[in-house]
Amino acid sequence: MPKEKAFAVEIEGLEKSFGSHRILRHLHLKIRKGEFVAIVGRSGCGKSTLLRLLSGLEAASGGKILINGAPLSGRNGSAKMMFQDGRLLPWKTVLQNVGLGLAGDWKNKALEMLGKVGLEGRANDWPSSLSGGQKQRVALARALIHEPDILLLDEPLGALDALTRIEMHALIQSLWLEKHFTAILVTHDVEEAVALADRVVLIEEGEIAMDYPVKLPYPRKRDHALFSATTNHILNRILGNNGHQLLHAMKN
Ligand SMILES: Nc1ncnc2c1ncn2[C@@H]1O[C@H](COP(=O)(O)OP(=O)(O)OP(=O)(O)O)[C@@H](O)[C@H]1O
Numbered sequence: 519m520p521k522e523k524a525f526a527v528e529i530e531g532l533e534k535s536f537g538s539h540r541i542l543r544h545l546h547l548k549i550r551k552g553e554f555v556a557i558v559g560r561s562g563c564g565k566s567t568l569l570r571l572l573s574g575l576e577a578a579s580g581g582k583i584l585i586n587g588a589p590l591s592g593r594n595g596s597a598k599m600m601f602q603d604g605r606l607l608p609w610k611t612v613l614q615n616v617g618l619g620l621a622g623d624w625k626n627k628a629l630e631m632l633g634k635v636g637l638e639g640r641a642n643d644w645p646s647s648l649s650g651g652q653k654q655r656v657a658l659a660r661a662l663i664h665e666p667d668i669l670l671l672d673e674p675l676g677a678l679d680a681l682t683r684i685e686m687h688a689l690i691q692s693l694w695l696e697k698h699f700t701a702i703l704v705t706h707d708v709e710e711a712v713a714l715a716d717r718v719v720l721i722e723e724g725e726i727a728m729d730y731p732v733k734l735p736y737p738r739k740r741d742h743a744l745f746s747a748t749t750n751h752i753l754n755r756i757l758g759n760n761g762h763q764l765l766h767a768m769k770n
Pocket of ligand 1: 563
């Protein structure tokens with residue numbers, strides 16, 4: 519029998535309010551080491567808030583978060599976060615951005631990481647000369663160079679065009695398959711969630727309303743017979759009772 523993997527993240531009864539506005543209510547979620555979990559839900563349901571709580575940027579109003587079995591207090595040193603805007607420093611070169619915060623032989627490490635995201639030729643360029651997709655490749659390299667246990671992805675591909683997104687899915691997936699970090703992705707795009715995640719988790723009214731295992735092999739292929747059926751199933755669940763009619767209307 520294979521040994522069950524330990525949990526990277528255990529969230530127990532998590533609560534978060536802003537003033538009298540309760541965003542997360544008694545939320546429970548466990549994520550195993552190396553899992554890829556996508557978090558979906560309607561705008562404003564608290565997806566980004568949950569990621570900020572996991573990164574330690576925000577403090578909970580109640581409940582517990584355990585990271586690798588230990589209670590989280592303050593900044594989460596096991597996690598790196600990637601945002602929709604790459605947040606590159608414009609006064610540093612691409613290479614310097616990737617090597618930020620590293621000591622010793624940082625240049626060679628940064629060059630190797632840039633190679634993994636396909637941008638070794640742009641090392642000495644300024645971030646302003648890169649396309650949106652290239653900036654996100656640099657942001658991904660900058661996060662992964664620290665070999666974090668956990669990668670928190672807050673809608674990192676939200677501003678990219680559809681084709682670039684698909685290329686980024688392949689890149690993120692191949693790096694995840696190679697490096698075995700735990701990934702937690704917030705996204706509006708259910709297809710993106712199905713393209714990447716082991717599990718798709720829906721937040722509704724401050725709780726986990728659905729935890730759906732995506733049983734498709736890696737590397738994921740969009741033309742797999744079950745790919746669109748899985749996407750539609752999840753979309754229907756998010757949209758509620760009207761979902762089926764809505765999807766049907768959109769397709770006709
Ligand atoms: N610092 C804050 N102070 C007050 N309210 C906040 C703060 N941060 C978030 N909120 C509120 O909490 C709710 C959840 O916000 P959050 O950004 O987590 O939602 P989301 O699900 O990520 O939304 P979207 O999908 O639109 O990005 C929103 O109503 C938001 O206005």
